[in-house]
Amino acid sequence: MRDSTPRVVIVGGGFGGLAAAKALRMADVRVVLVDRQNHHLFQPLLYQVATAVLSPGQIASPIRSILRRQRNTTVILGEVVGVDIDRRCVFVDSADREGVALEYDYLVLATGASHSYFGHDEFARFAPGLKSLADAVSIRNHVLRAFEQAEAEEDPKRHRDLLTFVLVGAGPTGVEMAGALAILVRATLRSEFRRVDPTSARIVLVDMAPRVLGPFAESLSAAAQARLEQLGVEVRLGHVVDLIDADGVVVAGERIASKTVVWTAGVAPSPAGKWLKAPTDRAGRVRVQPDLSVPGHSEIFVVGDTASLDQDGRPLPGVAQVAMQQGRYAGKVIHRRIGAKSAPPPFRYFDKGTMAVVGKGFAVLQTGRLRLSGFLAWLAWAAVHLEFLGQSSLRVSVFVQWVWLYVTGQRGSRLIVNHQGPSRHDSPSIVFHEPS
């Protein structure tokens, strides 16, 4: 390939970045995709790793392997720490080098989001969020270990806080996780313990909003809440969490004693806006033009969770479909520009619908005017998630696992794995408060 071939640097191999790279597969460009992880992660199924349904390898694939047939693309494992828009380069830290400059002709930033504790960063120590595979494995270890500790504990008074699980945030992640935990304790674990009764475990879902699944129609929120309550989940709405500490949470002045609190509430965008010194919305997402470029820099595109764009007067949601469609669009704009072709019409998001699963064989689905809850919606949810998993090998393995779980109630991945040997802690990236 000629050296004068334009170089497109894509930062992030999540939904947006991967879609941008794939859209450039036929373009006469050199694509360099940089990600701080070596894998593309299917975040919508993270809660299934955290609740021992699936193993990490079933929801993630090496980015290098996904793009192996794309000859114009190089994948680099490294963390981008800044952008120099005048020199047109990004700075990359890797295992043994820091601040290596990587020049670009076009830049696509698709760096996603992380947790937001709404100004209460002190909660992070006691209530980790669910964003990465490491988070999910750590939560799984912790949940499974809580049952083991309760079984080993002679004093039944100590079982209560060990077996109380609090989820803060009743959006799709909190609802799906609460439903999956309920099935774990009431079906999978119910006959395996002798001193404790797993079905007595308390699962509490807390949110300041007046209903669960805020982005869904009210009728679907009500259906999801009813289903959760049927599964034994306590749903506490309309109250802010005042405090989270080593002994649990305080909600509306009441302490809920718990050794496992998981944060499934807010998200904060990556620092892309700071790197670019570009205008951002209140949350810190980069305000992009209708062609997804940054104002004043037609060679820089920002897509996915870290971009902010209004459509029909409302901001686009931080969901995988938006990121994929935006990534694809940014790739197309670059491809056409390089080929001296006219620009495509402004980006427009096509909403294919939203879904959330609540326990076994039940989901809510809304698309256009259609509102559906129950088994049919769950089948649609399963089909769509299988379709969007990165590779066919994952589709087969997840499908088999789901059928097995459905028929037998047995989960695929219930090992407690101490990555640092027989220490009491799971991973330095997440500090759960250990039951004392």
Ligand SMILES: Cc1cc2nc3c(=O)[nH]c(=O)nc-3n(C[C@H](O)[C@H](O)[C@H](O)COP(=O)(O)OP(=O)(O)OC[C@H]3O[C@@H](n4cnc5c(N)ncnc54)[C@H](O)[C@@H]3O)c2cc1C
């Ligand atoms: C638990 C959970 C459940 C979800 N469920 C759903 C769902 O059911 N349906 C749905 O539509 N959406 C869901 N979402 C949201 C969806 O996953 C996101 O909207 C989507 O991933 C956004 O895509 P993205 O490309 O912007 O970011 P991501 O997919 O998060 O990708 C960002 C990538 O950038 C990399 N990166 C970040 N910073 C750097 C850096 N400095 N240097 C190098 N690489 C970097 C990351 O490693 C990552 O690979 C869920 C999210 C979570 C966390």
